[in-house]
Amino acid sequence: MSKPTPLSGFPELLPAQRVVEQLVVDTLRQTFELHGFAGIETRAVEPLDQLLRKGDTSKEVYVLRRLQAEETGSDAGIGLHFDLTVPFARYVLENAGKLEFPFRRFQIQKVWRGERPQDGRYREFTQADIDVIGRDTLPFHHDVEVTKVMLDALRRLAHPDVVGLPGFRLQVNNRKLIQGFYLGLGLQQVDEVMRLVDKLDKLPAEKVAALLVAEAGATAEQAEACLRLAGIRTEDDSFVEQVRALGISHELLDEGLEELATLMRGAAPLAGGAVRVTADLSIARGLDYYTGTVFETRLDGYESMGSICSGGRYDALASDGRTTYPGVGISLGVSRVLVPLLARGVVTGSRSVPSAVLVALAAEEARPEADAVADALRARAVPCEVAPSAAKFGKQIKHADRRGIPFVWFVQPDGTHQVKDIRSGEQVDADPSTWTPPSEDLRPQVTTTAPSTEEKSS
Amino acid sequence: MSKPTPLSGFPELLPAQRVVEQLVVDTLRQTFELHGFAGIETRAVEPLDQLLRKGDTSKEVYVLRRLQAEETGSDAGIGLHFDLTVPFARYVLENAGKLEFPFRRFQIQKVWRGERPQDGRYREFTQADIDVIGRDTLPFHHDVEVTKVMLDALRRLAHPDVVGLPGFRLQVNNRKLIQGFYLGLGLQQVDEVMRLVDKLDKLPAEKVAALLVAEAGATAEQAEACLRLAGIRTEDDSFVEQVRALGISHELLDEGLEELATLMRGAAPLAGGAVRVTADLSIARGLDYYTGTVFETRLDGYESMGSICSGGRYDALASDGRTTYPGVGISLGVSRVLVPLLARGVVTGSRSVPSAVLVALAAEEARPEADAVADALRARAVPCEVAPSAAKFGKQIKHADRRGIPFVWFVQPDGTHQVKDIRSGEQVDADPSTWTPPSEDLRPQVTTTAPSTEEKSS
Incomplete structure (x- = not known):
């Protein structure tokens, strides 16, 4: 093959x-x-x-x-x-x-x-x-x-401290709100209006306004009002006032405003910092069959x-x-x-392996002893592995380094034990029945690098 | 639909x-x-x-x-x-x-x-x-x-204490051992012999012996020796003596015996109790391309x-x-x-949900208070949920019971808190910022029932 x-x-x-x-x-x-x-x-x-x-x-x-x-x-x-x-x-x-x-x-x-x-x-x-x-x-x-x-x-x-991904922006809207607004405006082809307004992230506003007139039976004023609604974005429930200022009223609009405002107030304690929440009245999720709340999220x-x-x-x-x-x-x-x-x-x-520790091997005959060290560490939930062969210690340390394993364990000729942090080079006496690595070394961590500006644009 | x-x-x-x-x-x-x-x-x-x-x-x-x-x-x-x-x-x-x-x-x-x-x-x-x-x-x-x-x-x-499945029997053999034995016996069609001996779990021994003679060029004595080898089962390395007693020798047989004996000795500390290990010389994994150790396991x-x-x-x-x-x-x-x-x-x-606690709801207006209790419990890694509606407390307890949730939390009219173990009926004062369920109730456990004899046979 x-x-x-x-x-x-x-x-x-x-x-x-x-x-x-x-x-x-x-x-x-x-x-x-x-x-x-x-x-x-x-x-x-x-x-x-x-x-x-x-x-x-x-x-x-x-x-x-x-x-x-x-x-x-x-x-x-x-x-x-x-x-x-x-x-x-x-x-x-x-x-x-x-x-x-x-x-x-x-x-x-x-x-x-x-x-x-x-x-x-x-x-x-x-x-x-x-x-x-x-x-x-x-x-x-x-x-x-x-x-x-x-x-x-x-x-x-x-x-x-958990994963360290980039932040997120959750964008929320409510279909009752936008559909009620269109109905209050006197528009009948509500789904068609929603489908066209959903194009705002791809087409310029004037083009969408023209389509609303041409394809959804809107007057220029109605199209303008639809775009003004879609332009509203707030990080709290103040979108309600901005919608009210557009002077449209409809029972379904009231229901949608109330729901979205409740949702924004409920989400407020969790919003801010790396994860923001926006009431974004342009979000419609065009082709799906949603009937109220709709969500989108940007990374x-x-x-x-x-x-x-x-x-x-x-x-x-x-x-x-x-x-x-x-x-x-x-x-x-x-x-x-x-x-x-x-x-x-x-x-x-x-690292590429779960092991926090590589148990080094002085000679193949010492494998049972090395296995016993590994078993003692595992009994206290320390992931580890035994060296595959009794190479020179320098080679065994390189073996650990290539995998990102932070610690190498040595059973000394006199039967005592030492463990080496191969990042710092520090080597100390250790007992396999009590030694534990620092908690941040117990499991593989996520390493984060800021992308360059060019890389960021996808 | x-x-x-x-x-x-x-x-x-x-x-x-x-x-x-x-x-x-x-x-x-x-x-x-x-x-x-x-x-x-x-x-x-x-x-x-x-x-x-x-x-x-x-x-x-x-x-x-x-x-x-x-x-x-x-x-x-x-x-x-x-x-x-x-x-x-x-x-x-x-x-x-x-x-x-x-x-x-x-x-x-x-x-x-x-x-x-x-x-x-x-x-x-x-x-x-x-x-x-x-x-x-x-x-x-x-x-x-x-x-x-x-x-x-x-x-x-x-x-x-972990899952509680039935026990297991791991059966191990080594293809070098059986192939070396067949070669030492003077048989040439080693793969064919292995394929036929693999039928021992479906066919009676006499039938397999007849097939060995008819299809694999074996004499009656050779067929008999193959079946005697396949009949050897030991829970330690004593199979080596039993094979030796059959009087066959071949370099590949020696290698296989040495490997399987090493494996049985290595596995010994983990064998016994609910999980046994058998050197079972009838195991061949007929159609697969294994070249040494082979494993099977029975529940x-x-x-x-x-x-x-x-x-x-x-x-x-x-x-x-x-x-x-x-x-x-x-x-x-x-x-x-x-x-x-x-x-x-x-x-x-x-239980059918991760929740260890259902936070009961005296009235829909009390939902923010109930949510705060749930958030306090979650902050200390206690999975929980808030009642979906402010029904009578008896109905809310039934809601928890149907899901297997062991604890129901009540915020009393005077603002104090109590938690009820719905299995024992015991209800005690509790503080959402410190109370934790017993560790065995934190996550769903496995419930084990011994099957009846009829059910067991599949």
């Missing part, structure tokens, strides 16, 4: 890079569990008819076929899931009688999209989703809850990547005809955030 | 069952990391030509196709991996220049096989693999190492499921033509072990 080449769109990580991804996943899971979210996994495949219910994603689905299938039988119509929402909605319907509602779940899994790989888009990537789903009803305070849980997670990811310094953490409220996340299950959730693109940062070396793991 | 039905061969777990799977995966990872194994993940797909190199698995491969693919382009020839060995070998070759050897890795991921679902076989399942891979050479002590690491993991899985009470943890030594796990990478590894079928135990209720999680 000649040297294989990577498959475009299927990113893989080296061991030291995987340290970072594992720490991110652990941090997310720990946060979600602290907030009472249950971790589930769903199978990788769904029936094609379920995957294709959202017409516009059909191009992205990978269909499965058994290589030697002779019949077009039970697995003729299955494909890989392209998100975690479709499988979750199906899981809820399938197991509704065995679940307790409201049901809080998190799900951290790979998803697949058969699209052409391009900047920041992958064919296989990891997502981390949280959702709260109710039976028949789901009070609005759960919208505030998922916001707070994801903010708590993002704060930990950005904290230099500081990588805004051009687009939203890396999105979601919102669905009044009917799932329905079996008799019962409707409303939900609110948010999905973090773990690979979307990490793969570019890892590829540019902005973050990496401090 | 009507109620969906499960897909045969794609097992999914309810939240309380997932607690057990997550604990198993965490325990495996923790053990592997203590022994210095680096956790990696490989993409789910491999080029078809790589997947089909082992001819006999071709039926099992799921091929991928983009639903809207117009060209038969770059992804025309990819399929889902059916094990973690093929992807690992490819990963090593692809990244050889960036890895340090010997390279110890663990990998816990899903794999897919498009075969007909049947008892204990799934189309999607989780495997946990450990391997050590060398460049050009890999000393035998790594065979002992992987044995000890997997034994350490199995001991934890079987320990009642106590579920022996008829076959081996749930298998592996061995390959002299060439990977090769790029210039460099050969020998490896030794072992793969635990996580789903293979857990899905039957979960389906029969032998193990389950003690």
Whole structure:
């Protein structure tokens, strides 16, 4: 077999890079569990008819076929899931009688999209989703809850003592607010207006205004009002006054303003510093079926990547005809955030192995003694490994250094033990039944480097 | 959407069952990391030509196709991996220049096989693999190492304070030993003999003896000697004497005896109790390309499921033509072990949510106060949730009980706090900034029930 080449769109990580991804996943899971979210996994495949219910994603689905299938039988119509929402909605319907509602779940899994790989888009990537789903009803305070849980997670990811990723800006809006505003303005084609306003991040404002007149039946004044609404951005609930100053009133607008203001006040204690929250009235999540709160998130310094953490409220996340299950959730693109940062070396793991200690070997015959040292360290949860062969000590220290292992353990000819910090060169007497490395050396850490300005632009 | 039905061969777990799977995966990872194994993940797909190199698995491969693919382009020839060995070998070759050897890795991921679902076989399942891979050479002590690491993991899985699965029996043999024995006997068709002797778990001994004569060119005496070798089983290195007593000698036999004896002595400190190790000279792993040590493992009470943890030594796990990478590894079928135990209720999680505490709500207006209690508990790593609505306290206690949450927290009208253990009914004053549940209640535990005799037989 000649040297294989990577498959475009299927990113893989080296061991030291995987340290970072594992720490991110652990941090997310720990946060979600602290907030009472249950971790589930769903199978990788769904029936094609379920995957294709959202017409516009059909191009992205990978269909499965058994290589030697002779019949077009039970697995003729299955494909890989392209998100975690479709499988979750199906899981809820399938197991509704065995679940307790409201049901809080998190799900951290790979998803697949058969699209052409391009900047920041992958064919296989990891997502981390949280959702709260109710039976028949789901009070609005759960919208505030998922916001707070994801903010708590993002704060930990950005904290230099946890992972040290760049900061995040969570942008929140409410579809009731914008739809009520359009209705109050006298516009009828609410969805079309929303779709056009959603183009503001790609087209200049005048162009969008012209489209609103040409395609959504707006007058120039109505188009102007839509753009003024979309221009409102506040870091607290003062957007309410700014909207009120536009002089439009509608029952749905009032409801949306009240919800978004409640959410901003609820999020305030967690906002600020590395993770900010903005009420951004331009956010609409155009093609998705959200019915209230909508979320997007930008990674500081990588805004051009687009939203890396999105979601919102669905009044009917799932329905079996008799019962409707409303939900609110948010999905973090773990690979979307990490793969570019890892590829540019902005973050990496401090070592490529879990071992904090390499136990050196004076001679192959001394292996049982070295194994006993390793076992004593492991009994106190110190990850370690024994040198693969009895090379010169200098070579064994290099062996540790190449892997980033901070400590090398020596059993001296007189039977005493010493441990050397190979970074400082300091070597001290040590007892394998009591010695422990400093807590920051126990597990691999994340090493952060500020990217240069050029590298930052993606 | 009507109620969906499960897909045969794609097992999914309810939240309380997932607690057990997550604990198993965490325990495996923790053990592997203590022994210095680096956790990696490989993409789910491999080029078809790589997947089909082992001819006999071709039926099992799921091929991928983009639903809207117009060209038969770059992804025309990819399929889902059916094990973690093929992807690992490819990963090593692809990244050889960036890895340090010997390279110890663990990998816990899903794999897919498009075969007909049947008892204990799934189309999607989780495997946990450990391997050590060398460049050009890999000393035998790594065979002992992987044995000890997997034994350490199995001991934890079987320990009642960790997971409490049934016990395990690891069966070890060495292909050099059996091949050397056959050569010493004067048999030439060594692979054919091994393939036929491997049928001893399905066919009676006389039938296998007849096949050895009919298909492998053995005399009746040679066939008898092969069966006597395969009948040797010892829990220490005393198999050496028993083999010697058969009066056969060959250089390769000596090498195999020495290796297997070394392995049994090395494993001895970890063997016994819930996890036993047997030198079982009938084990051959017929169709795989092992060249020395071979492993199989039986789960106590579920022996008829076959081996749930298998592996061995390959002299060439990977090769790029210039460099050969020998490896030794072992793969635990996580789903293979857990899905039957979960389906029969032998193990389950003690609760369906991570929350140790439900903070009750006297009135919806008191939600900020309840949130503050929850935040104070989370600040000290106590997972908790706030009641979804201000129902009667009896209803809120039932809400906790249905989820298995052991504690309910009350903010009293006078502003003092109390916490109730809903199992004992005991209710005490508590301060959210200092109160912590007993450590065994902090996370969901595994509840174990002995299966009835009928249930046990699979």
